[in-house]
Amino acid sequence: MRVYNFAAGPSxxxxxxxxxxxxxxxxxxxxxxxVTEISHRDKAYMQVVAEAENxxxxxxxxxxxxxxxxxxxxxSTQFAAVPLNLMKNGVADYIVxxxxxxxxxxxxxxxxxxxxxxxSSDKIYTYIPDVDKLNYTDGADYVHITSNNTIFGSRFDxxxxxxxxxxxxxxxxxxxxxxxxxxxxxxxxxxxxNLAPAGVTIVIAKRELIQEPLNICPxxxxxxxxxxNGSLYNTPPAFSIYMANLVLxxxxxxxxxxxxxxxxxxxxxxxxxxIDGSKLYKNGVEKKFRSIMNVPFVTGSEExxxxxxxxxxxxxxxxxxxxxxVGGMRASIYNxxxxxxxxxxxxxxxxxxxxxx
Ligand SMILES: *Cc1c(COP(=O)(O)O)cnc(C)c1O
Numbered sequence: 021m022r023v024y025n026f027a028a029g030p031s032x033x034x035x036x037x038x039x040x041x042x043x044x045x046x047x048x049x050x051x052x053x054x055v056t057e058i059s060h061r062d063k064a065y066m067q068v069v070a071e072a073e074n075x076x077x078x079x080x081x082x083x084x085x086x087x088x089x090x091x092x093x094x095x096s097t098q099f100a101a102v103p104l105n106l107m108k109n110g111v112a113d114y115i116v117x118x119x120x121x122x123x124x125x126x127x128x129x130x131x132x133x134x135x136x137x138x139x140s141s142d143k144i145y146t147y148i149p150d151v152d153k154l155n156y157t158d159g160a161d162y163v164h165i166t167s168n169n170t171i172f173g174s175r176f177d178x179x180x181x182x183x184x185x186x187x188x189x190x191x192x193x194x195x196x197x198x199x200x201x202x203x204x205x206x207x208x209x210x211x212x213x214n215l216a217p218a219g220v221t222i223v224i225a226k227r228e229l230i231q232e233p234l235n236i237c238p239x240x241x242x243x244x245x246x247x248x249n250g251s252l253y254n255t256p257p258a259f260s261i262y263m264a265n266l267v268l269x270x271x272x273x274x275x276x277x278x279x280x281x282x283x284x285x286x287x288x289x290x291x292x293x294x295i296d297g298s299k300l301y302k303n304g305v306e307k308k309f310r311s312i313m314n315v316p317f318v319t320g321s322e323e324x325x326x327x328x329x330x331x332x333x334x335x336x337x338x339x340x341x342x343x344x345x346v347g348g349m350r351a352s353i354y355n356x357x358x359x360x361x362x363x364x365x366x367x368x369x370x371x372x373x374x375x376x377x
Pocket of ligand 1 (some may be wrong): 093166169171192
């Protein structure tokens with residue numbers, strides 16, 4: 021039996037996508053081979069990569085002068101790729117609004133001066149510093165943000181208007197809300213939250229920014245090289261890109277980003293409204309910065325939290341345990357989580373509150 025899976029990543033994928041992948045697993049597109057067996061230079065496979073790229077361009081309205089590439093190593097490898105491709109002047113700004121943002125900043129420091137110009141750790145990352153009041157460094161190569169904080173459940177409600185190119189880690193929210201790609205120099209995202217199985221990372225970068233990587237930048241991390249080779253410089257994570265392509269097609273059929281954003285706002289609204297109205301549950305993120313993807317909450321008692329997670333699991337609501345840095349619970353309600361899943365969670369929360377008040 022399928023359960024409602026609230027995992028933060030790897031996370032749920034649309035059921036229709038899993039079924040399609042199952043149905044054509046042994047014979048991909050009339051080739052008589054599985055997509056996991058076929059050469060990445062085979063026309064049938066190269067078509068998949070091209071289609072996935074085009075879908076990203078269509079869904080996010082990516083301008084012509086930006087590349088869209090699929091790479092390996094997860095978002096964490098991009099923490100290094102960002103400075104290695106962009107740090108020509110040896111200096112960059114970082115806004116540290118969560119654990120992954122902090123890791124990106126620490127990685128940046130390995131390659132140059134990485135200034136932490138904003139930091140919300142004083143209130144356990146439950147807010148985003150006012151981006152209009154930060155001291156951006158003159159001549160910085162870029163400003164790095166993590167647009168949605170997967171662990172702490174906060175997100176940027178507006179993006180910095182900085183002179184330097186804006187670089188955003190959108191791992192846990194890409195394709196969940198409309199964004200203006202032109203505002204960004206680079207967007208990157210590990211796929212396993214909202215796009216595909218683990219193994220592929222998407223990078224969208226303005227081409228004029230990526231022409232002079234640092235000399236020490238490994239060939240594999242050079243976005244320019246990946247772009248010039250259509251993401252096929254070496255063997256790509258073939259199955260994950262294939263799955264991403266199915267998910268993107270599925271999203272287009274559901275009406276694209278605008279439609280899914282409405283659903284995501286509705287789903288998260290139901291959950292936050294219920295939490296705010298209850299006596300037992302609490303979400304500590306400042307309201308205007310609340311994520312529509314990751315919703316952490318606590319009962320105030322570690323014992324009760326553990327009981328909640330265990331009983332929810334028995335009721336078919338799984339992976340609700342919060343990150344070890346925060347404790348409590350976290351419901352990750354990515355694009356693939358149906359409205360019915362969120363409603364089932366709320367019904368369970370009501371019942372649990374009655375029984376444990
Ligand atoms: C999950 C996550 C990462 C880490 O991704 P990996 O693919 O495991 O390296 C980085 N940033 C954000 C915002 C994430 O949610």
